[in-house]
Amino acid sequence: xxxxxxxxxxxxxxxxxTYAGADLAGTSRLKYAPNVRIVRLPCTGRISPMFILKAxxxxxxxxxxxxxxxxxxxxxHGNYHARRxxxxxxxxxxxxxxxxxxxxxxxxxxxxxxxxADLINSVTEDIxxxxxxxxxxxxxxxxESPATL
Amino acid sequence: MAKIGVFICHCGxxxxxxxxxxxxxxxxxxxxxxxxxVEYKYFCSDPGQESVKKAIRENNLTGIVIAACSPRxxxxxxxxxCAEAGLNPYLCEIANIREQCSWVHTDGDMATAKAADIxxxxxxxxxxxxxxxxxxxxxxxxxxxxxxxxxxxxxxxxIANAGQEVVLVEREPSLGGHMAQLSETFPTxxxxxxxxTPRMVETAQxxxxxxxxYAEVESVDGYIGNFKVRVRMKARYVDMNTCTGCGxxxxxxxxxxxSSEFDCGLGKRTAIYTPFAQSVPNMPVIDKAxxxxxxxxxxxxxxxxxxxxxxxxxxxxxxxxxxxxxxVVATGFQVQNTALYGEYGYGKFPDVITxxxxxxxxxxxxxxxxxxxxxxxxxEPENVVFIQCAGSRDPSKGVRYCSKICCMxxxxxxxxxxxxxxxxxxxxxxxxxxxxxxxxxxxxRRAIEExxxxxxxxxxxKLWQENGKLMVRGVDTLLGKPVTxxxxxxxxxxxxxxxxxxxxxxxxxxxxxxEYGFYNEAHLKLRPVESSTAGVFLAGACQSPKDIPDSVAQxxxxxxxxxxxxxxxxxxxxxxxxxxxxxxxxxxxGCVLACPYNAIEKKDIRDRSGRLxxxxxxxxxxxxxxxxxxxxxxxxNSLDLAGFTEKQIFAxxxxx
Numbered sequence: 001x002x003x004x005x006x007x008x009x010x011x012x013x014x015x016x017x018t019y020a021g022a023d024l025a026g027t028s029r030l031k032y033a034p035n036v037r038i039v040r041l042p043c044t045g046r047i048s049p050m051f052i053l054k055a056x057x058x059x060x061x062x063x064x065x066x067x068x069x070x071x072x073x074x075x076x077h078g079n080y081h082a083r084r085x086x087x088x089x090x091x092x093x094x095x096x097x098x099x100x101x102x103x104x105x106x107x108x109x110x111x112x113x114x115x116x117a118d119l120i121n122s123v124t125e126d127i128x129x130x131x132x133x134x135x136x137x138x139x140x141x142x143x144e145s146p147a148t149l
Numbered sequence: 150m151a152k153i154g155v156f157i158c159h160c161g162x163x164x165x166x167x168x169x170x171x172x173x174x175x176x177x178x179x180x181x182x183x184x185x186x187v188e189y190k191y192f193c194s195d196p197g198q199e200s201v202k203k204a205i206r207e208n209n210l211t212g213i214v215i216a217a218c219s220p221r222x223x224x225x226x227x228x229x230x231c232a233e234a235g236l237n238p239y240l241c242e243i244a245n246i247r248e249q250c251s252w253v254h255t256d257g258d259m260a261t262a263k264a265a266d267i268x269x270x271x272x273x274x275x276x277x278x279x280x281x282x283x284x285x286x287x288x289x290x291x292x293x294x295x296x297x298x299x300x301x302x303x304x305x306x307x308i309a310n311a312g313q314e315v316v317l318v319e320r321e322p323s324l325g326g327h328m329a330q331l332s333e334t335f336p337t338x339x340x341x342x343x344x345x346t347p348r349m350v351e352t353a354q355x356x357x358x359x360x361x362x363y364a365e366v367e368s369v370d371g372y373i374g375n376f377k378v379r380v381r382m383k384a385r386y387v388d389m390n391t392c393t394g395c396g397x398x399x400x401x402x403x404x405x406x407x408s409s410e411f412d413c414g415l416g417k418r419t420a421i422y423t424p425f426a427q428s429v430p431n432m433p434v435i436d437k438a439x440x441x442x443x444x445x446x447x448x449x450x451x452x453x454x455x456x457x458x459x460x461x462x463x464x465x466x467x468x469x470x471x472x473x474x475x476x477v478v479a480t481g482f483q484v485q486n487t488a489l490y491g492e493y494g495y496g497k498f499p500d501v502i503t504x505x506x507x508x509x510x511x512x513x514x515x516x517x518x519x520x521x522x523x524x525x526x527x528x529e530p531e532n533v534v535f536i537q538c539a540g541s542r543d544p545s546k547g548v549r550y551c552s553k554i555c556c557m558x559x560x561x562x563x564x565x566x567x568x569x570x571x572x573x574x575x576x577x578x579x580x581x582x583x584x585x586x587x588x589x590x591x592x593x594r595r596a597i598e599e600x601x602x603x604x605x606x607x608x609x610x611k612l613w614q615e616n617g618k619l620m621v622r623g624v625d626t627l628l629g630k631p632v633t634x635x636x637x638x639x640x641x642x643x644x645x646x647x648x649x650x651x652x653x654x655x656x657x658x659x660x661x662x663x664e665y666g667f668y669n670e671a672h673l674k675l676r677p678v679e680s681s682t683a684g685v686f687l688a689g690a691c692q693s694p695k696d697i698p699d700s701v702a703q704x705x706x707x708x709x710x711x712x713x714x715x716x717x718x719x720x721x722x723x724x725x726x727x728x729x730x731x732x733x734x735x736x737x738x739g740c741v742l743a744c745p746y747n748a749i750e751k752k753d754i755r756d757r758s759g760r761l762x763x764x765x766x767x768x769x770x771x772x773x774x775x776x777x778x779x780x781x782x783x784x785x786n787s788l789d790l791a792g793f794t795e796k797q798i799f800a801x802x803x804x805x
Binding site: 010019025027041042049054078081 | 219220250254262775
């Protein structure tokens with residue numbers, strides 16, 4: 001039997017809520033799947049859809065975006081901008097044939113260490129079920145002209 | 150060529166137990182651009198930091214990555230060490246391999262692989278880090294306090310007593326605000342005037358306070374430490390330098406029947422007037438709308454009666470420009486318009502009054518000199534009904550929130566009435582009695598037990614007049630049946646609402662407000678007195694309904710924030726801010742919409758002859774908080790966020 005597929009997931013998180021929540025999971029010594037790599041940003045409002053595409057292009061099987069709960073943004077509005085952008089971007093992904101399920105959005109506060117751990121586990125499982133994201137790599141093979149983002 | 154130093158910390162056993170640090174250090178040493186890759190038991194210790202500094206100096210490193218605990222723990226520590234070794238502190242990045250790796254994973258190989266990814270991505274990021282310098286913003290040590298009620302006075306006095314300059318702007322002709330209108334205050338029943346007026350005098354006489362009454366803030370520009378404020382001095386038609394406040398003009402004025410705002414319509418005033426006898430400054434103003442001279446060009450009785458020639462009908466509004474370092478907004482509240490409740494007959498029945506009007510009746514300086522007399526016939530009412538929540542906690546007609554002070558002042562009114570009309574009867578319709586506060590519950594119990602206030606739990610549905618009496622129809626929910634109470638006077642505990650122009654004024658100063666128009670604090674729990682705009686602070690009921698102790702506490706808190714800001718000549722800020730490439734900026738102003746801080750301004754680009762070529766966005770470093778929302782909004786990729794540039798983040802993602 002072959003080894004289970006270990007997906008690679010990139011998480012874009014804000015430093016004030018979700019990054020702190022991830023730290024809390026650590027200080028609470030909660031255990032979760034080692035598949036997620038975190039990119040820390042000041043605010044989810046900073047996240048450009050291009051970051052997500054770049055992650056998918058460079059071999060990520062899934063992307064997670066997480067910030068402060070609505071109304072709790074350190075910068076008052078950033079998470080709302082992120083949410084709006086994500087709604088549009090999700091539709092675009094769907095249109096291009098990339099399963100929107102590979103990109104997930106969540107709110108995790110600095111107090112929700114266990115929610116963070118649970119989320120990482122569930123996201124890892126979900127992506128594992130979807131299998132490796134090789135659409136883009138196949139596309140390159142087919143056209144033999146690597147598109148640039 | 151990049152020369153990056155990688156320092157992998159064991160954190161005792163915390164990291165090393167899961168992550169194979171030796172293997173990690175060796176692997177990182179092979180990564181392009183990495184000059185040094187070493188491991189150590191505790192890099193945060195003194196010898197650890199020394200070894201980092203030594204490595205920086207000996208290898209002329211261009212950037213370092215500390216693979217250790219969360220940046221929230223020791224980023225500041227290692228940035229300081231960098232600076233001490235002569236490397237710009239912003240060329241140091243932290244790879245979090247403890248909280249987000251070794252502590253949360255069980256499999257050693259997996260954890261080591263993940264740690265390698267994390268460190269590698271930070272190496273890729275740090276290669277693209279730029280030298281950044283902290284932003285220094287000069288601070289003008291002069292505070293502006295807007296509003297001369299109890300909150301404004303407290304803030305002004307606290308700041309002034311600490312030796313800093315204050316400009317206090319009050320819209321009305323006198324200081325005092327709502328507190329000056331009150332009779333006695335809960336829970337001590339001490340006279341409001343007796344505690345308020347000395348503060349007003351102290352404020353007016355304070356050498357550090359410049360008092361601008363009958364004035365309004367017209368515009369606010371600039372940013373923290375450097376506000377430019379324009380104040381409109383409304384024409385008083387009385388020369389403040391000459392007037393002694395003798396009051397001859399007031400006694401002579403032939404227009405005597407104007408309803409007094411200060412007495413909430415229960416008293417009368419003249420066209421040239423001071424709002425109340427203890428006004429500060431005690432100098433009259435002419436109410437242009439009511440003055441006969443301004444209506445038909447004749448009269449000037451006041452001018453003739455003034456022996457000092459202080460009255461000048463030619464006076465115009467004047468503007469004063471101020472340089473201000475910090476702003477305290479203490480603009481207070483209004484009572485809600487009771488016309489909303491037609492069924493309570495406010496305006497139709499003269500003996501249905503608001504709580505604030507009751508205060509004026511009970512006040513020794515009020516229209517009845519402190520006697521509780523009904524407005525219709527001036528007789529003492531034998532039965533008084535109080536209706537609580539006449540507007541508050543009523544999503545259908547009034548406001549959803551609790552106005553916080555009404556339970557207490559209604560209990561106080563019941564007591565004052567009982568003390569003044571010994572055989573009077575009091576009925577209070579209420580929803581709940583909310584008496585949280587020092588001495589508050591004891592106070593409401595006293596109203597019930599000693600002063601025999603009768604509380605009826607339920608709402609009032611209707612109010613009508615019968616045989617010269619007011620009939621109040623409500624429900625007693627504890628008995629489960631409707632009740633009708635006969636009353637001579639009805640007092641409505643109206644909701645506290647924002648000032649009618651609160652939203653426009655918020656836009657003038659550039660602060661955020663909620664759905665009602667109350668001003669928003671930066672964080673409800675942790676930054677309750679700061680507004681969303683740096684350098685603007687909130688005190689009193691302009692933020693939410695508050696009683697006097699809360700307003701005073703919040704005002705003192707704003708003063709401490711202002712004083713902290715004034716404690717240095719220059720304000721040092723993190724250089725993580727947005728910067729714009731003016732060459733590519735097309736001036737679409739998407740960033741202006743995205744910015745929560747109004748930090749983006751339009752800047753003119755001109756050629757040598759001064760001809761306007763285009764307008765571009767300019768990020769005000771004093772206002773920008775570095776969220777980066779504008780950057781991802783920018784259609785031409787002209788904006789970027791220092792410390793989290795596009796290049797850095799793409800490199801970080803590619804390193805993973």
